[in-house]
Structure formats: C-alpha cells, structure tokens
Amino acid sequence: MTEQKTLATLTLILRDLLGDNNIDLTMQTTRDDVPGWDSFTYVNFIVAVEAEFRVKFRIADVESFSDAGAIVAAIAAGRPR
Amino acid sequence: MLFNSYIFIFAFLPPVLAVFYVLGARSREAALSWLIAASLLFYAWWRPLNILLIAPSILINYGIACYLKRIGHSNPAHARVVLIGGVVFNLCFLGYFKYIAFGEQALNDIFDAGLPLTQVILPLGISFITFQKIAFLVDVHAGRIERFTFREYALFVLFFPQIIAGPIVHYREMMPQFKVASCRFDAEDVSVGISLFFFGLAKKSILADPIGRVIGPLYDHAASGVPQSLADAWIAALGFTLQIYFDFSGYCDMALGIARLFGIKLPVNFNSPLKARSVIDFWARWHITLTRFLTAYIYMPMTLYLMRRRAANGQPARRTRDAKVATFLGLLAVPTILTMLVSGLWHGAGYTFILWGLLHGLLLCVNHAWRLIRPRIWPDTASYNRLAAPAAFMLTFLSVVFAMVLFRSPTVAGAAMLWKGMIGVYGAAMPRAILSHLGPIGGLLVQLGVQPAWTSGTMFVGAAARIGVLLFIALALPNTLELLALYQPALGVKPAGAPGRLLRFVAWKPTGTWAVSLACVALAGILSLGELHEFLYWRF
Amino acid sequence: MRGPRAFLRIWAGSLAGLGFLAVAFNLAVDPYEVFGTPRMAGISLFKPITKNHAMLAKTNQVARFHPATVVIGSSPIHIGIDASTPVWPEAMGPVFNYGIPGVYETSTSLRILQEAVATGGVKSAVVFLDFQNFFSPEDPDPALLEADRRFRSLPDGNPNPDSRMQRANDMFLSVATAGALIDSVTTVALQRRPNVLDLASDGSGTEADFIDAARNDGMHDLFAQKDAAEAVRAAKLAPVMAGWRGPLPDLDAVAAIVAFARARDIGLTLVIAPHHVDALELYWRAGLWPRVEQLKTELTALVAAQHGAVTLWDFLDYSSFNIEPVPAAGDRRTPTSWFWEPTHFKKQLGDVMIQRMFGRSAPAFGMILTADTVAVRNAEIRAARRSLVCERKQPVLTALESPPTDRCVRIETPNRPT
Missing domain, CATH: 1.20.1260 (Ferritin)
Known part of the structure; x- marks a missing residue:
C-alpha cells in the first residue's frame, strides 16, 4: 500500500469520526489543524486505524505522533509485509 | 529566586548572560556548563537545602535512565519493569513531600484517626521537576533519546528559566536546541x-x-x-x-x-485561555504543557486501553458519535475525570483543589457529550460555529470563573459561600456613596432590591x-x-x-x-x- | 526597518533616560518628606500623601530639624499641637511635633522619644498620654513595631543594626517605585486644591480632614461617629479591666519613659490628654472611671518619686473646655471652639494647654497633679460631673440620648478653678 493510499484511508476514518466530509489529511497535518480533533477523538481514531490496518502502536508512539505522516510511517513499519 | 525580583533582574541575570556569551564565543561546552552552575545557584538561592533535597532524585533518575538505555533493546520486559519502577519512585518522591501532610489530614477527617501531621519542607518546583523526569524516563524507554551525557541530562533538568514553574518540557524538544545553540550574543x-x-x-x-x-x-x-x-x-x-x-x-x-x-x-x-469557546479549548490554551503531559501519560493510555478492549470485544471502534450514554461514560468519563482529579491534586494538596479538578473533569465530560450530541440536533456545523460562538464563549467563561473560586478559596465552605453570593443568595449591596452618585439609576437599583451599604x-x-x-x-x-x-x-x-x-x-x-x-x-x-x-x- | 542592534540601543537608552526622569521627579517632589528637598510653590509646597506615612516622614524630618523640645503622642497631638505656635516660650524652641496618628501604644512613645533624643539637641520632652491605652494590656501592634526598624536604637538602648539598611531601603522605595511616582504626581495635582492636607517641616499636622468633614457633614456627625467608635472601645475594655489587679497596664511604659528622660537629663512633662465629655461619659458609664482615677493616682506616685524632675499635667476633667456643647444634627455652620470630636481637640485648645503648661498667663484649664492634690482633684471631678449630668446644665451627649444610669444624689460641689 502506498503512503497516499494509507493517507486516504486515514482521511476517511477521521471524516467518519468527526462527521465532517471537508477533512483532507496531508502528511503534515497535525491535530491542531483539524477542528474538533481532540484527544478523545484522537484515541478513537488510533484504535480505528489499528483495527483497519491490523497493527498495534506502542503507547509511547501514540502519544508523540507529530503529524499524520508519522502515523503513516508507523503503519508502514508495523504492517506485516 | 523569583523572576520578578531586583536580585534576579539586576544582580543575577546580566552577569550570568555576559559570562555565557563570553564563554560561548570560545566553547559551547563551557557556556553550557556555566549555565548549569548558574541554574544551581538560581535554584538554591531561596533555600540551599532545596538542592540537597532534590539532588538524590536527580541522580537516581539519571541512574535509572542509563540502565534503561543499556537494557532497552535486549530485554524489553525487564526494561518495562524498570520504567514502571522509575515512575513509581518519582511519584513516591513527590507524594512524600507534597501530599503526606494532606493524606494524614484526610485520614484524620474521614476516620478520625488522630494522626500527627508530618511537617516536611516542600522542595521548590518539585511538581514540575518530577513530571519532567517521568517524561524523560518514558522517552528513554521508548528509544527516543539515542545518547545523553550527564551534563546534557543536568542541563535539561536544571535549566533555570523553566525549573521552578514550567513549562514542562520534553528532552526531545530541548536537547536538539542546546546542541546547535550558538551560545553567543x-x-x-x-x-x-x-x-x-x-x-x-x-x-x-x-x-x-x-x-x-x-x-x-x-x-x-x-x-x-x-x-x-x-x-x-x-x-x-x-x-x-x-x-x-x-x-x-x-x-x-x-x-x-x-x-x-x-x-x-x-x-x-x-495562549489566551479566556478567549476559549469550550472547556476543551480552554485546556488546550491554559497550562498547555501540563495538559500535554497529563493527556500523554494518564488520559491516553487509559482511554487507549479501554477502547482497545472494546474493539477486541468486537464492538465497532468507529462512529462513537452514535454511542449510547453508558458506552460514553465508560470510554470518556472515567479517564477524563480521573485525569482532571490528578490535575487538581497536582495543583495543590487540598480538598479545594481536588474538587476543582473534579469540577473541570465534569465540565470536560459535558463538553465532550455535547460534541457528540450536537451534530444530531444542529447538523450544520458552519452555522453552529458562527451562531453559537457568543453563547459558547460566555458559558465557557462563566464555568471557568465559577471553578476558579475553588482554586483560591482557603476552604470548600468559603467557596460555597462565594458561589451562593454570586447567585444572589445573600442579596445585592452597593456602597451608599455610589448609589447616591448614580442619581435616578441608584434609585432604580434600590427599588430592585440593592441594599445601600457602609x-x-x-x-x-x-x-x-x-x-x-x-x-x-x-x-x-x-x-x-x-x-x-x-x-x-x-x-x-x-x-x-x-x-x-x-x-x-x-x-x-x-x-x-x-x-x-x-x-x-x-x-x-x-x-x-x-x-x-x-x-x-x-x-x- | 532598523535592526535589532539599534532596537537594543534605543531601548536601553530610553529605559535609562525615563528611569532617571522618574527618580529625579520623585526626588524633587519628595512626597513622603524623606529627603527634605526644598518645597516649591505649585509643586511641592504641601505634602498631602504624608497622611499615610507619618512615621516615615517624621522620623526623617526630625533628623533634619534638630529640635530642642519634642512633643510626643498619638493622632490628637499630631493634629492639635502646633509646633510653631507663638505661645511656645522662646527658650523651648525649636519644637518638633512627633505625634503619630493611628493605633498607638504608650510604649511607642518611649521609642519615639529615644529616636528624637538621638538627634542630639533635645532638652525637653512633652509626652501626651491617652488614658484608654492604660486599660488595654495588649501588646503593641506588630506592624507598629515593624515601623520602627528604622529607629537608630533598639528598645534596650543599643544601636539598631538594621537602621541604616532600613533607611536606605526607605530612600530607594521613595524614588524608584511606581507607587512613589503615583504619589508624587498626586502631590503635585493636589497643590491647587483649597484646604489641602499638609505636614509642616516641624512635624505639625493640619486639621484639613476635619475641616472638610465639618463642612460636608456638620460637627454633630463627626461627634456621633466617634462616639459610636469609642462606645465600642469602652465596651471592649470594661470586661478586661473588671478583674484587673495591681498597677495598670502601660504604667511600666511610662516608668521607662521617665527613667530614660532622667538618665539623659531631659526635662519631661507628662500630660494626660483632654477628651470631650462625650468620651468621658462613655467610659464613666462603662464603669471605667475608677480606673481613670487609679491612673491619675498611680501616675502621680510615679512622678512624685522623681522629686520635681518630672511634671504631670492633667487635662482630663469636666471643665468648661471639655464640656462644650455640640451643634445640633444637620447644622453645618456652627463651629465648636475646642474639639473636632470627642478625642481630637482643636489647635486652639492645644495653644491653651501649651500656654497653661509653659506660659505666663493662661485660662485655668487642667492642673499639675501632685501627691497632695490628686485625691482632691479626683473628688472635684466627680462632683463636677455629678452637677453637670444631674442638673442637665447643658445638653452634652450627642450620640447618647439616654440619661445616665447612676443615681443623682445632690452633694455639695467643692469650689473648683474655673
């Protein structure tokens, strides 16, 4: 799966969570950039992503993902080839 | 030493800076060592004993961090135990100094235990220093800190602009700066x-x-x-x-x-927290680095655990918007209220602070609940944001102001008394002189029940x-x-x-x-x- | 756009320049009389802000003034005794008024006397005593003790090691704080006001606040307000003194004043300050008058032991000065002659007392208490009071409409000097 595809899936998950179809994630998007993406929704999002991609992030990583790109990278690293 | 004191502004800061620049022109190492020495002086100024109290904790944390770094990759299970041990050590250290007297007081109040209260000296800035060291250990354990020397560690812990009252910084955001700092004017x-x-x-x-x-x-x-x-x-x-x-x-x-x-x-x-339009927004603007810490190390692990458990039980992780109230309570309320309870207790060892934390936890829950419910009753987000903004601001502002009474009041009863005053239980009174100066408006006020007071x-x-x-x-x-x-x-x-x-x-x-x-x-x-x-x- | 180096240069220059201006302005106006900068008409002729800083101001003034005579007491003395009134005998001058308004203890008088004497030239001291202080065994207010950190000597007479530091601190804070700057500006702004409050270089206060209050509210309100406060005070002191045995509190403070004055060869005059009959009646009715008599007796004994080196004057009586009638409520025109309110006498009465104590001719007001006269004096005052309140010669009690509770038994009134 390419980075762009992963990113598109993340966007769909977040749109679904926040009920806002105007969201478009880029590799540089941070939580501050998306209105309503608070810590509750963020954890919700992470668990949804884990289920979607069948990965499990480390807690320390969840806490420190700096932007959407970091999540994409972690998915790529954590997915069984 | 306080920032707002003559001694800091005129006697401490200028020479410390001057020497820092002079040394920095020759060697960054020397300048940074000087900065550590100055930070120690700054910290010890008010009561040199503080240094002796805090030094063992600093050294033990350094030892734990070194050990974690060595065994980190080879033995993850062991490293985890060491990390937990380190965090517990830090919490006990803080607990002893900050909470032992209050704990005893609480036991006395609840069980009539009659314990004598332990008097301890509270080392300056211990709440901030402890949290910062916990974050450091977590960073080392997570492998985010590749190499660190004792001097870098000491600089991170002691850097005087933030040692007494924050911001609560991460090693990963400070050390790269020190490594490339010019250390010159x-x-x-x-x-x-x-x-x-x-x-x-x-x-x-x-x-x-x-x-x-x-x-x-x-x-x-x-x-x-x-x-x-x-x-x-x-x-x-x-x-x-x-x-x-x-x-x-x-x-x-x-x-x-x-x-x-x-x-x-x-x-x-x-970041202008009183401009916030929701309590969630308030906490993203008020004491941001504390919110960041509590979210990262208390709220998120708890919520993550609960949500993963729910996902593992076959519940859909998505579409929490449609969640039932019970689900909502479990997933959101417990971690939120617990986190804010810790926040309250961190701010001060006392019933008023605990209540303040609980109150904010409750407000956050209401806020989150509204975020889930609102789209069902007001689907147009754009018009909601535009039209409800003034009401949202007022509601947030009033909530914050009401809660702040607890933060300042010496007792819960005193806070309750002020709250009752704020909703008019004790009537309205104004100085006689003002009422008489207001003329007809003053007369109207008196008609409305405002009492003239001396x-x-x-x-x-x-x-x-x-x-x-x-x-x-x-x-x-x-x-x-x-x-x-x-x-x-x-x-x-x-x-x-x-x-x-x-x-x-x-x-x-x-x-x-x-x-x-x-x-x-x-x-x-x-x-x-x-x-x-x-x-x-x-x-x- | 200029660069950051220019920014820093301009910033540092402006900060230094503005800072210099602020300090110079405070120094020139000298709102607290700390420096003794010459007063300038329209700028700093009057010093209204000293009202809240009397101890600071007078302790700095006295060092520059070098008095031969110092007058000591609380707020009534600060306001009612004029240090430069012509009725002072020339031999006693220059006179300094070291009266300090406020909550005041007799022990403070000793500290103030010590400080005045430390200036070098003091030959005589006039110490006014408030009788109420002798009915309160409380320790001096800690804030008051803090205030004399700037005194040159400690209570035991040894040099005060903190004095220089405190005075340096006073000077610094009087020029380099925002509060001082605001006070300097206020001082200048108030200069053109009529009846502006002042503190003369000889320490004398002005009656400006009373003049304003009398004009705005009338004399009756002034009396009524203070009567209420004194009634509370008397009610508080009565139970304290009810079970009191032995010499009155604060008497040891007077003994210390006497001992200090004698050791330094200072001519000492002790004065029991006058009060208006409103206040006297309040204490009488609180059952405290026997204590007033006890005070006079004990003070007399103390003074008698000094073999003429100390004089004790008593102005606390029911003479015509102290029983002057109070104008009716609502009357804002009729002035009083001798009192602003029950505890504060007017400068006119201050002059009468100075003349009586130190001058040649004066109306018969008050008298010197000696072992021979004190018992008669006490009896005379009781008789004068009885004839006053029982015969209702004149309406005296403004806030106390109810008649006295003690029985009026007509007795022979001894001849009293009036």
Missing part, C-alpha cells in the same frame, strides 16, 4: 527575549498583583463565614480569575523571554474598573505570542493564517517605536517591583 534573540520578559514582568506586577490585593480579603472573609453580597462575590471570582490569568501568563512570558536570551525556545504554555465606594469603583480593564486586555487585545509571531516566540506556535489589521499594525518588530514603548513597559514593571509598605496608622 545574538541581537535578535536578545531583543525578542527582553520584550517577552518585560511584557511578562509588567503583566505580573502591574496587572496581576494589584487585583490580588483587592480580592484577598474577600476570600478570607468568606472563609471565616462572612456572607458576600452579589457584587463582592463577583469581584472576588472575576478578580481572582484575572489575577491568576495574568500571573501565569506573565510568568510564562518571562520564562520564554529568559530562555530566548540564551538562544533557546521553550514550548508554548499559555462600604468604601472608592474601593468598589477601583475594583470594578480594574476588572474591566483586565478583561478588555485578556479578551480583546492580541496576546504576546501573536504580537511577536514574526519572531517565533515559542515552540509550537503556528502563524494563525493572515493576521488581522490591528495585529499587522502593532506586530512587534525591532523598530524605534517598539524600543521606546518597551522601555516604558520595562520601566513600569521595574518600578512596580517594590512598594513602600507602611502600616496605615490613621484611624478616624
């Missing part, structure tokens, strides 16, 4: 640094401290059982909210400014005017981060789109006008450091 850094520092000093000594002197007696009276009428109760609540607002805002600005003098940017910690009209008007001015500054004017946005005053500040017309006009630049204006601000701040205290002898 840089006119731009110094200009930005002194601007931030003196803005902060002025906030603290001109805006925060005077209103504190006005509201102090009101809380004391309420705590000793004297009912406060409507106006006095609101002066107490609003006055303290604004006092702590400008006190903390000023402190954060000063910390940012001092760090910048050494070429270092601290993370943003305070209290000082000058003080009443003074307090009300002060609160008005402070509210205007807090709500209507751009904050320091916005003013200095062109010069990156703090880590994590992003340009918020195109600046408004006012902001473009007043934006800080190293111009002559700003230099003279800042000199006035600095002079006002410096002149407000001292006051001729004299007992008022007059008695008639």
Whole structure:
C-alpha cells in the first residue's frame, strides 16, 4: 500500500469520526489543524486505524505522533509485509 | 529566586548572560556548563537545602535512565519493569513531600484517626521537576533519546528559566536546541527575549498583583463565614480569575523571554485561555504543557486501553458519535475525570483543589457529550460555529470563573459561600456613596432590591474598573505570542493564517517605536517591583 | 526597518533616560518628606500623601530639624499641637511635633522619644498620654513595631543594626517605585486644591480632614461617629479591666519613659490628654472611671518619686473646655471652639494647654497633679460631673440620648478653678 493510499484511508476514518466530509489529511497535518480533533477523538481514531490496518502502536508512539505522516510511517513499519 | 525580583533582574541575570556569551564565543561546552552552575545557584538561592533535597532524585533518575538505555533493546520486559519502577519512585518522591501532610489530614477527617501531621519542607518546583523526569524516563524507554551525557541530562533538568514553574518540557524538544545553540550574543534573540520578559514582568506586577490585593480579603472573609453580597462575590471570582490569568501568563512570558536570551525556545504554555469557546479549548490554551503531559501519560493510555478492549470485544471502534450514554461514560468519563482529579491534586494538596479538578473533569465530560450530541440536533456545523460562538464563549467563561473560586478559596465552605453570593443568595449591596452618585439609576437599583451599604465606594469603583480593564486586555487585545509571531516566540506556535489589521499594525518588530514603548513597559514593571509598605496608622 | 542592534540601543537608552526622569521627579517632589528637598510653590509646597506615612516622614524630618523640645503622642497631638505656635516660650524652641496618628501604644512613645533624643539637641520632652491605652494590656501592634526598624536604637538602648539598611531601603522605595511616582504626581495635582492636607517641616499636622468633614457633614456627625467608635472601645475594655489587679497596664511604659528622660537629663512633662465629655461619659458609664482615677493616682506616685524632675499635667476633667456643647444634627455652620470630636481637640485648645503648661498667663484649664492634690482633684471631678449630668446644665451627649444610669444624689460641689 502506498503512503497516499494509507493517507486516504486515514482521511476517511477521521471524516467518519468527526462527521465532517471537508477533512483532507496531508502528511503534515497535525491535530491542531483539524477542528474538533481532540484527544478523545484522537484515541478513537488510533484504535480505528489499528483495527483497519491490523497493527498495534506502542503507547509511547501514540502519544508523540507529530503529524499524520508519522502515523503513516508507523503503519508502514508495523504492517506485516 | 523569583523572576520578578531586583536580585534576579539586576544582580543575577546580566552577569550570568555576559559570562555565557563570553564563554560561548570560545566553547559551547563551557557556556553550557556555566549555565548549569548558574541554574544551581538560581535554584538554591531561596533555600540551599532545596538542592540537597532534590539532588538524590536527580541522580537516581539519571541512574535509572542509563540502565534503561543499556537494557532497552535486549530485554524489553525487564526494561518495562524498570520504567514502571522509575515512575513509581518519582511519584513516591513527590507524594512524600507534597501530599503526606494532606493524606494524614484526610485520614484524620474521614476516620478520625488522630494522626500527627508530618511537617516536611516542600522542595521548590518539585511538581514540575518530577513530571519532567517521568517524561524523560518514558522517552528513554521508548528509544527516543539515542545518547545523553550527564551534563546534557543536568542541563535539561536544571535549566533555570523553566525549573521552578514550567513549562514542562520534553528532552526531545530541548536537547536538539542546546546542541546547535550558538551560545553567543545574538541581537535578535536578545531583543525578542527582553520584550517577552518585560511584557511578562509588567503583566505580573502591574496587572496581576494589584487585583490580588483587592480580592484577598474577600476570600478570607468568606472563609471565616462572612456572607458576600452579589457584587463582592463577583469581584472576588472575576478578580481572582484575572489575577491568576495574568500571573501565569506573565510568568510564562518571562520564562520564554529568559530562555530566548540564551538562544533557546521553550514550548508554548499559555495562549489566551479566556478567549476559549469550550472547556476543551480552554485546556488546550491554559497550562498547555501540563495538559500535554497529563493527556500523554494518564488520559491516553487509559482511554487507549479501554477502547482497545472494546474493539477486541468486537464492538465497532468507529462512529462513537452514535454511542449510547453508558458506552460514553465508560470510554470518556472515567479517564477524563480521573485525569482532571490528578490535575487538581497536582495543583495543590487540598480538598479545594481536588474538587476543582473534579469540577473541570465534569465540565470536560459535558463538553465532550455535547460534541457528540450536537451534530444530531444542529447538523450544520458552519452555522453552529458562527451562531453559537457568543453563547459558547460566555458559558465557557462563566464555568471557568465559577471553578476558579475553588482554586483560591482557603476552604470548600468559603467557596460555597462565594458561589451562593454570586447567585444572589445573600442579596445585592452597593456602597451608599455610589448609589447616591448614580442619581435616578441608584434609585432604580434600590427599588430592585440593592441594599445601600457602609462600604468604601472608592474601593468598589477601583475594583470594578480594574476588572474591566483586565478583561478588555485578556479578551480583546492580541496576546504576546501573536504580537511577536514574526519572531517565533515559542515552540509550537503556528502563524494563525493572515493576521488581522490591528495585529499587522502593532506586530512587534525591532523598530524605534517598539524600543521606546518597551522601555516604558520595562520601566513600569521595574518600578512596580517594590512598594513602600507602611502600616496605615490613621484611624478616624 | 532598523535592526535589532539599534532596537537594543534605543531601548536601553530610553529605559535609562525615563528611569532617571522618574527618580529625579520623585526626588524633587519628595512626597513622603524623606529627603527634605526644598518645597516649591505649585509643586511641592504641601505634602498631602504624608497622611499615610507619618512615621516615615517624621522620623526623617526630625533628623533634619534638630529640635530642642519634642512633643510626643498619638493622632490628637499630631493634629492639635502646633509646633510653631507663638505661645511656645522662646527658650523651648525649636519644637518638633512627633505625634503619630493611628493605633498607638504608650510604649511607642518611649521609642519615639529615644529616636528624637538621638538627634542630639533635645532638652525637653512633652509626652501626651491617652488614658484608654492604660486599660488595654495588649501588646503593641506588630506592624507598629515593624515601623520602627528604622529607629537608630533598639528598645534596650543599643544601636539598631538594621537602621541604616532600613533607611536606605526607605530612600530607594521613595524614588524608584511606581507607587512613589503615583504619589508624587498626586502631590503635585493636589497643590491647587483649597484646604489641602499638609505636614509642616516641624512635624505639625493640619486639621484639613476635619475641616472638610465639618463642612460636608456638620460637627454633630463627626461627634456621633466617634462616639459610636469609642462606645465600642469602652465596651471592649470594661470586661478586661473588671478583674484587673495591681498597677495598670502601660504604667511600666511610662516608668521607662521617665527613667530614660532622667538618665539623659531631659526635662519631661507628662500630660494626660483632654477628651470631650462625650468620651468621658462613655467610659464613666462603662464603669471605667475608677480606673481613670487609679491612673491619675498611680501616675502621680510615679512622678512624685522623681522629686520635681518630672511634671504631670492633667487635662482630663469636666471643665468648661471639655464640656462644650455640640451643634445640633444637620447644622453645618456652627463651629465648636475646642474639639473636632470627642478625642481630637482643636489647635486652639492645644495653644491653651501649651500656654497653661509653659506660659505666663493662661485660662485655668487642667492642673499639675501632685501627691497632695490628686485625691482632691479626683473628688472635684466627680462632683463636677455629678452637677453637670444631674442638673442637665447643658445638653452634652450627642450620640447618647439616654440619661445616665447612676443615681443623682445632690452633694455639695467643692469650689473648683474655673
């Protein structure tokens, strides 16, 4: 799966969570950039992503993902080839 | 040593900076070592014993971190145990110094245990230092810190602009800066640094401290059982909210400014929280680095655990919007309220702080619930954001102000008394002199039930005017981060789109006008450091 | 746009320049009389802000003034005794008024006397005593003790090591604080006001606040307000003294004043300060008059032991000065002659007392208490009071409409000097 595809899936998950179809994630998007993406929704999002991609992030990583790109990278690293 | 003291501004900071620049011109290592020495002096100044109390904790944490780094990759299970041990050690250290007396008091209150209270010296800044070290251990365990020397570690822990009251920084955001810092005089850094520092000093000594002197007696009276009428109760609540607002805002600005003098940017910690339109938003603007810490290390692990468990049980993780109330409670309320309880307790060992934390936890839950429910009853997000904004702001503001009463009141009963005053239980009273000066309006007020009182009209008007001015500054004017946005005053500040017309006009630049204006601000701040205290002898 | 180096240069220059201006302005106006800068008409002729800083101001003034005579007491003395009134005998001058308004203890008088004597030239001292202080065994207010950190000597007479530091601190805070700057500006702004409060270089206060209050509220309100306060005070003191045995509190403080004056060869005059009959009646009705008599007796004994080196004057009586009638409520025109309110006498009465104590001719007001006269004096005052309140010669009690509770028994009134 390419980075762009992963990113598109993340966007769909977040749109679904926040009920806002105007969201478009880029590799540089941070939580501050998306209105309503608070810590509750963020954890919700992470668990949804884990289920979607069948990965499990480390807690320390969840806490420190700096932007959407970091999540994409972690998915790529954590997915069984 | 306090930032807002003569000794710091005139005797400590200038020579420390001068030597730092001189050493920095030859070797960064030497300059940074000097910075560590100066930080130790700064920390030990008030009570040298503090150093002896805090030093063992610093050294033990260093030992744990070294050990974690060595075994980290080879034995993850063992490393995990060591990390947990380290965190527990830090919490016990903080617990002993900060909470033992309160714990005993609570046991006495609940079980009538009759325990004698242990008197301990609370080492300066222990709450901040402890949290910072926990974050450090977690970072080392997670492998985010590749290499660190004892000197780097010491610099991270002791760096004096943030040691006493934050911001709570991460090793990963500080050390890269120290590694490339020029450690030399840089006119731009110094200009930005002194601007931030003196803005902060002025906030603290001109805006925060005077209103504190006005509201102090009101809380004391309420705590000793004297009912406060409507106006006095609101002066107490609003006055303290604004006092702590400008006190903390000023402190954060000063910390940012001092760090910048050494070429270092601290993370943003305070961003006009009273402008918030939700309690969630408030906590993203008030004591930001604390919220960041609590979210990362308490809230998220808890929520993550609960949500994963739910997902593992085959419940869909998505579409929480449609969740039932019970699900909502489990997933959101428990972690939120627990986190805010910890936050309350962290702010102070006392029932009022616990209640304050619980209250904010509750407010956050209501806020989150509304975020889930609102789209069902008001689907158009754009129109909601536009139309509900004033109400959202007012509701948030009032919630924060009500809760702040707990933060200042010496007792829960005193806070309750002020709350009752704020909703008019003890009636409305105004100084006689003001009512008579208001003419027909005063007559109307009396008809409406306002009682004339033999209290000082000058003080009443003074307090009300002060609160008005402070509210205007807090709500209507751009904050320091916005003013200095062109010069990156703090880590994590992003340009918020195109600046408004006012902001473009007043934006800080190293111009002559700003230099003279800042000199006035600095002079006002410096002149407000001292006051001729004299007992008022007059008695008639 | 200029660069940051220019910014720093301009900033530092402006800060230094403005700071210098602020300090110079405070120094020139000298709102607290700390420096003794010559007063300038329209700028600093009057010093209204000294009202809240009397101890600071007078302690600095006295060092510059070098008095031969110092007058000591509380707020009534600060306001009612004029240090430069012509009725002072020339031999006693220059006179300094070291009266300090406010909550005041007799022990403070000793500290003030010590400080005045430390200036070098003091030959005589006039110490006014408030009788109420002798009915309160409380320790001096800690804030008051803090105030004399700037005194040159400690209570035991040894040099005060903190004095220089405190005075340096006073000077610094009087020029380099925002509060001082605001007070300087206020001082200048108030200069053109009519009847502005002042503190003369000889320490004498002005009656400006009373003049304003009398014009705005009338004399009756002034009396009524203070009567209420004194009634509270008397009610508080009565139970304290009810079970009191032995010498009165504060008497040891007077003994210390006497001992200090004698050791330094200072001519000492002790004065029991006058009060209006409103106040006297309040204490009488609180059952404290026997204590007033006890005070006079004990003071007399103390003074008698000094073999003429100390004089004790008593102005606390029911003479025509102390029983002057109070104008009716609502009357804002009729002035009083001798009192602003029950505890504060007017400068006119101050002059009468000075003349009586130190001058040649004066109306018969008060008298010197000696072992021979004190018992008669006490009896005379009781008789004068009885004839006053029982015969209702004139309406005296403004706030106390109810008649006295003690029985009026007509007895022979001894001849009293009036």
